[in-house]
Amino acid sequence: MTSTARDRPILATGTPHETSHAAPSDDDSLHLLARGITRMAGFQVAVISLVIGDEIEVVSVAGSPECAAALRGDRFAVSSILEELELADEWGPLRFIPHERLTAPPSGWIPDIEPIDHPDAWHPLDALYAPLRTDDGHLVGLLSIDVPDDGLRPDPARRRILAEYAEQVTHFAVLALERRALAERLRMATSARRAIRAAPAHLGLAEVLTRVRASLTEGFDADRAWFWIPGRGRADGALDLPDDIHTLAGHLAAEAREQDHVLVLPGEAVHNIFAGRAYGNASLTTGEMLVAPIGTNETLLGAFFLQRAATARPWSQLEQEAAVDASHDLSRLVASVTAFESERATVAELRELEEYRSRLVSTIAHEIGNPLAAITAHLEILDEVEIDPEVAVSLDSIRRNTSRITKVSDDLLLLVRVGNPGHPLSTRTVDLRRCVSEAADLVGIAASRKHQRLDLCLPQDPAATCGDADELDRMVANLVSNAVKYTPDGGTVRVSVTVHDTHVELAVSDSGIGMSGEDQAQLFEPFFRSTAPGAAAQPGTGLGLAIVQRIVQRHGGEIQVTSALGEGSTFVVTLPLAT
Numbered sequence: 001m002t003s004t005a006r007d008r009p010i011l012a013t014g015t016p017h018e019t020s021h022a023a024p025s026d027d028d029s030l031h032l033l034a035r036g037i038t039r040m041a042g043f044q045v046a047v048i049s050l051v052i053g054d055e056i057e058v059v060s061v062a063g064s065p066e067c068a069a070a071l072r073g074d075r076f077a078v079s080s081i082l083e084e085l086e087l088a089d090e091w092g093p094l095r096f097i098p099h100e101r102l103t104a105p106p107s108g109w110i111p112d113i114e115p116i117d118h119p120d121a122w123h124p125l126d127a128l129y130a131p132l133r134t135d136d137g138h139l140v141g142l143l144s145i146d147v148p149d150d151g152l153r154p155d156p157a158r159r160r161i162l163a164e165y166a167e168q169v170t171h172f173a174v175l176a177l178e179r180r181a182l183a184e185r186l187r188m189a190t191s192a193r194r195a196i197r198a199a200p201a202h203l204g205l206a207e208v209l210t211r212v213r214a215s216l217t218e219g220f221d222a223d224r225a226w227f228w229i230p231g232r233g234r235a236d237g238a239l240d241l242p243d244d245i246h247t248l249a250g251h252l253a254a255e256a257r258e259q260d261h262v263l264v265l266p267g268e269a270v271h272n273i274f275a276g277r278a279y280g281n282a283s284l285t286t287g288e289m290l291v292a293p294i295g296t297n298e299t300l301l302g303a304f305f306l307q308r309a310a311t312a313r314p315w316s317q318l319e320q321e322a323a324v325d326a327s328h329d330l331s332r333l334v335a336s337v338t339a340f341e342s343e344r345a346t347v348a349e350l351r352e353l354e355e356y357r358s359r360l361v362s363t364i365a366h367e368i369g370n371p372l373a374a375i376t377a378h379l380e381i382l383d384e385v386e387i388d389p390e391v392a393v394s395l396d397s398i399r400r401n402t403s404r405i406t407k408v409s410d411d412l413l414l415l416v417r418v419g420n421p422g423h424p425l426s427t428r429t430v431d432l433r434r435c436v437s438e439a440a441d442l443v444g445i446a447a448s449r450k451h452q453r454l455d456l457c458l459p460q461d462p463a464a465t466c467g468d469a470d471e472l473d474r475m476v477a478n479l480v481s482n483a484v485k486y487t488p489d490g491g492t493v494r495v496s497v498t499v500h501d502t503h504v505e506l507a508v509s510d511s512g513i514g515m516s517g518e519d520q521a522q523l524f525e526p527f528f529r530s531t532a533p534g535a536a537a538q539p540g541t542g543l544g545l546a547i548v549q550r551i552v553q554r555h556g557g558e559i560q561v562t563s564a565l566g567e568g569s570t571f572v573v574t575l576p577l578a579t
């Protein structure tokens with residue numbers, strides 16, 4: 001800044017008028033002081049500015065409305081003010097810059113006054129300041145005074161009055177700045193809490209805590225933030241802490257939890273904990289450490305630790321309270337992330353188990369397949385040979401049981417195949433009317449042997465769905481053959497196909513033995529056979545409906561059953577209509 005009055009934060013004229021455009025609670029006292037100065041020291045303008053970062057901001061103006069309007073919200077670089085002050089005469093704590101010392105013509109708003117005819121006359125470009133400094137010399141603000149009522153540069157008596165006021169202004173300026181800093185800190189803590197609440201729980205604990213750690217560090221203006229989560233090793237955004245510090249962290253967390261508040265450890269204690277060992281931010285000489293527990297009801301889930309450098313300010317009461325709130329938010333977050341993770345782990349375990357089961361089943365089925373094929377081949381050879389009737393009875397039994405094992409083995413392999421989501425589904429258009437006709441052909445002889453009525457109700461137009469023709473054939477055949485099998489002699493089996501707007505519907509009803517509600521609940525479990533009277537007498541593996549359900553599911557459809565013991569059953573399958 002040049003030594004002109006251009007950037008001086010006081011330039012005023014007109015009738016004395018008071019205004020303040022700072023936050024009312026913060027700066028009311030400063031404004032009262034500014035007014036007091038104008039009245040008691042005999043000046044028309046008093047302006048108070050505060051140092052905020054590397055700028056100085058006008059917070060209170062006692063002066064004319066024009067003056068207030070001109071200075072409203074003005075900010076100046078602290079460095080430029082300091083440069084200007086170097087030109088000043090030292091009047092005790094006051095600094096006076098006579099206009100003669102200016103090297104360039106001023107710009108900006110200048111008081112519209114004429115200097116009076118006097119050797120000590122006040123000139124419109126004269127500047128009078130009181131830099132506001134704390135006891136340790138730290139600049140916190142600036143008091144500027146302008147336009148003396150008597151038109152004269154102040155004599156020693158008035159300078160003394162101004163100096164006394166400057167002292168008071170310093171005191172209130174420090175308070176106002178502290179209050180601002182506090183509000184800013186709270187705002188930051190609130191933003192940290194907001195970030196915690198917004199953290200996506202599905203990301204996994206390590207990822208979530210890494211994100212939260214950044215918001216905590218920034219929001220609480222900490223130099224280091226870390227977590228202790230029991231049983232989670234060091235994957236939680238924690239520093240690579242040795243075991244003894246982890247153990248100690250656990251104790252501190254438990255103590256904080258017991259007190260239901262945060263703990264603040266003094267710098268020396270923290271220094272002793274970390275003595276001689278540097279973690280993460282190696283250059284950090286640690287000051288106070290705040291310990292906040294994480295937990296729900298009775299369970300301690302962990303804790304977070306906020307550290308500041310030894311030179312930084314201590315943890316204020318308000319910050320501690322904000323940390324308590326953040327710890328509540330974090331407790332909820334960690335609880336739901338942990339629940340998410342364990343749910344995911346259970347699902348993964350179940351999937352692994354299911355895969356293992358499928359592998360086991362298909363291995364066994366394959367292993368059985370080869371000897372079965374050999375037995376069947378030998379049975380066929382024996383068909384050609386003349387055999388003793390007694391031996392023929394045994395051979396028949398071998399034949400029946402061999403075909404039963406073959407069926408179980410084939411069904412198991414099919415069940416594994418259609419139940420495997422990784423097994424590709426070959427898709428082409430399949431007309432359900434054809435599936436039903438072929439299934440009816442297959443069961444036709446059995447139905448007529450049992451004197452059953454087999455009614456087919458098929459639409460004129462194709463009832464097309466998309467999928468694997470063999471699987472859909474198998475699904476329809478299973479349902480129709482079950483209906484025939486579990487319906488006593490003389491009963492009725494009805495199969496209908498209906499085309500709807502978006503789906504095709506297959507309904508297989510019978511007047512058979514039906515089943516209880518309890519049985520219906522387990523119907524699609526592999527190997528389930530109902531307890532209904534007469535059911536056990538029928539041959540079966542209990543795999544058919546499990547296969548049917550999986551085929552329907554992998555074709556994007558649904559299956560439902562309605563039944564009552566002794567009153568028949570209806571199976572309804574809906575499948576998407578082929579477009």
Ligand code: ADP
Binds near residue numbers: 540545
């Ligand atoms: P299964 O080879 O035993 O027929 P399924 O899986 O096809 O095996 O059927 C499972 C069980 O459900 C059967 O054992 C039977 O008890 C019952 N069930 C299936 N369909 C019917 C039906 N239409 N009426 C009555 N019970 C049935």
